Amino acid sequence: MGIEDLLADKVAIVAGGGGGGIGAQTSRTLASAGAAVVVVDLEPERAETLREEIEGQGGRALAVTADVRTVEGAESIVEAALAAFGRIDVLVNVAGGMHQHATWRPMAEWDEPSWDGVVSINLRYIFLLARAVIPVMVRQGDGGSIINITSISGVFGAPNHAAYGAAKAGLIHLTKSLCLEYGRQGVRCNAVSPGVVETAAVADALDDARRERMHRDIPLARGGLPDDIANAVLFFASPLSAYVSGQMLLVDGGVSVRFPLGIPGGDASESGG
């Protein structure tokens, strides 16, 4: 089976799939593997642009404008996917982030709306969407795959963005809960945790000196690309990972494995890493 057939006849929902970074690339990658992609975004023109692009390349896509943070949004996404394609095999939860809802600061300086906003878009909506999608996957009887985009910030301490780190850590836990609760019905759930991904937004925030320092700390000597994350999503979405569930894969160029205290050879500049 070629990569272009990995998801033949499958239907994938990508929440936040119209975004310029990981979301759009995930939509493209799943479509290029043969899936019909339901591109969900809060911004109608983003979802529509991706739909046109995928269909222009001979793929199948549907653009859905919805707010994934609401019960109505989650239900409308499932209804639209079933009306267009008749089934749902894959759910990828990409929408997330912090800067739309809060600025970096120590926890005592957070206000409740910022905290709730960050938790809503990084954790709570995945509960709503999974709750709407799982009964469909279970009813179909031939399995399903849910993939949550978390973050390296959910794995390590996350100063000045505690709500984001806590929500992403919660999402890693939710991933394990879904694995345990629905594995017997064929539904798998895994998480992909990016390190830094040099999307346009991240690139704008990095000056040359910071980028260089960051690349020096990363064993693979570069920031991640949306493609790197989308390829990991494709693995979890496809039968290549048929016996993998409840797992969290760090896609971070190896930065997370370094011993944190200074030891000879442990420093990136000493080891040339």
Ligand SMILES: NC(=O)c1ccc[n+]([C@@H]2O[C@H](COP(=O)([O-])OP(=O)(O)OC[C@H]3O[C@@H](n4cnc5c(N)ncnc54)[C@H](O)[C@@H]3O)[C@@H](O)[C@H]2O)c1
């Ligand atoms: N870029 C990084 O360095 C990095 C690192 C670690 C984790 N992540 C995670 O990767 C994911 C994608 O990040 P990205 O920066 O590539 O974003 P992206 O460019 O993929 O954009 C996400 C999309 O989600 C949409 N969206 C936002 N709120 C929505 C809502 N309520 N309903 C429907 N759609 C909504 C936005 O309109 C946007 O188009 C996030 O979960 C983020 O936390 C990113």
